[in-house]
Amino acid sequence: MNFDFSDEQRALQSEVQRFLSDRADLSVARAVLDDDGAHFAEPVWREMLELGWAGMAIPDQYGGVGLGYLELCVLAEELGRSLAPVPFSSTIYLFTEAILRVANENVRAQTLPAVAAGEIIGTLAFAEGIGFPRPNRIKLRFENGRLQGEKWPVADAMIANHAVVLAADENDEPCLCLLSLTQEGVERRPLQSVDPTRGQGALVFNGAEAQRLGEAGESAWKVFQQILDAAAVLFAFEQVGGAASCLEQAIEFASERTAFGRTIGSFQAIKHKLADIYVGNQLAVSNAYYGAWALASGSEELSLAASVARVSAIQAFEAAASENIQVHGGMGFTWEADCHLYLRRSRALALVIGDASLWKSQVANEFERRVA
Numbered sequence: 001m002n003f004d005f006s007d008e009q010r011a012l013q014s015e016v017q018r019f020l021s022d023r024a025d026l027s028v029a030r031a032v033l034d035d036d037g038a039h040f041a042e043p044v045w046r047e048m049l050e051l052g053w054a055g056m057a058i059p060d061q062y063g064g065v066g067l068g069y070l071e072l073c074v075l076a077e078e079l080g081r082s083l084a085p086v087p088f089s090s091t092i093y094l095f096t097e098a099i100l101r102v103a104n105e106n107v108r109a110q111t112l113p114a115v116a117a118g119e120i121i122g123t124l125a126f127a128e129g130i131g132f133p134r135p136n137r138i139k140l141r142f143e144n145g146r147l148q149g150e151k152w153p154v155a156d157a158m159i160a161n162h163a164v165v166l167a168a169d170e171n172d173e174p175c176l177c178l179l180s181l182t183q184e185g186v187e188r189r190p191l192q193s194v195d196p197t198r199g200q201g202a203l204v205f206n207g208a209e210a211q212r213l214g215e216a217g218e219s220a221w222k223v224f225q226q227i228l229d230a231a232a233v234l235f236a237f238e239q240v241g242g243a244a245s246c247l248e249q250a251i252e253f254a255s256e257r258t259a260f261g262r263t264i265g266s267f268q269a270i271k272h273k274l275a276d277i278y279v280g281n282q283l284a285v286s287n288a289y290y291g292a293w294a295l296a297s298g299s300e301e302l303s304l305a306a307s308v309a310r311v312s313a314i315q316a317f318e319a320a321a322s323e324n325i326q327v328h329g330g331m332g333f334t335w336e337a338d339c340h341l342y343l344r345r346s347r348a349l350a351l352v353i354g355d356a357s358l359w360k361s362q363v364a365n366e367f368e369r370r371v372a
Helices: 007-023 026-034 042-050 069-082 088-102 105-116 218-256 268-297 302-333 339-349 356-371
Strands: 122-125 141-143 146-155 162-168 174-180 186-191 200-209 211-213
Touching: 007 042, 007 069, 026 339, 069 088, 069 218, 069 268, 088 105, 088 122, 088 146, 088 162, 088 174, 088 211, 088 218, 122 146, 141 162, 146 162, 146 186, 162 200, 174 218, 218 268, 218 302, 218 339, 268 302, 302 339, 302 356
Parallel strands: 122 162
Antiparallel strands: 141 146, 146 200, 162 174, 174 211, 186 200
């Protein structure tokens, strides 16, 4: 069994890395961070669309490139490495995945070509404040084809024009609904975020018209969990890419910075920090590959593989970003250093689809299910 990427996928990774280093280096993330009116790097996003990235895993009959999840994992890793401030994850990992998994043929034919063409920036709205939603605690109501209530935080809520939302129907059963966010009856509120380059917002629905996707009840909740499992693998690759960049930054600085006539990388304390980052990163990479295999093969192990990948990636990115600052010493805490950009992103990605405690619980539940 081969858990590595193919030569073609490695070639794709090289091309993506080259593009992002030229068009979306850290100065792009800084520009978005410094501009209160900018929610993302629109020129970079447009170039990505021209390259067909939005349609990478969309079947060719819907206007996509027709590749697969492994190619998406390659893209995700490089996006995480560069900290590209674009709505790729909300549109592709979450919105598009929801359409592919639950929408009927007519909805797919209407929606997916628009995603591939860049006409749709999408998101998945499921959270209702602090805590993770449960089937019997969903407050957003879907009745008579309209939504009443609110969702927050929602990734890229301020720039998305379509959303799939988790709601409760007339029978208090969970369901997934598709709607346009540009209609009357939808209000947006920006929320402060630790990483403004991945903006968050609140969506308030006052009778907004929506279309239910698929069935309600247990089947809808099961599909929702599958969407999050798929997204967890892709976010894990983003986190792996970010953690790798942190290690590279730390090694580069430790090899150049001198103290007491020696490079600081020669001191045992710094060596231990770098070694700890490396070990954590390698563990996360291994689990991310396991998740990628389970996702691409449609394995029944996806729930466990996604949970393990998610937990280890959160831990690795957090440790790498934090220790990178420590290796940089006093200057690592300054605005001018790039270290804080990665720490911001690590904190944001750690919460975007539920925190580590949620996914640890899922790991435990999967083992209990197997024992039973």
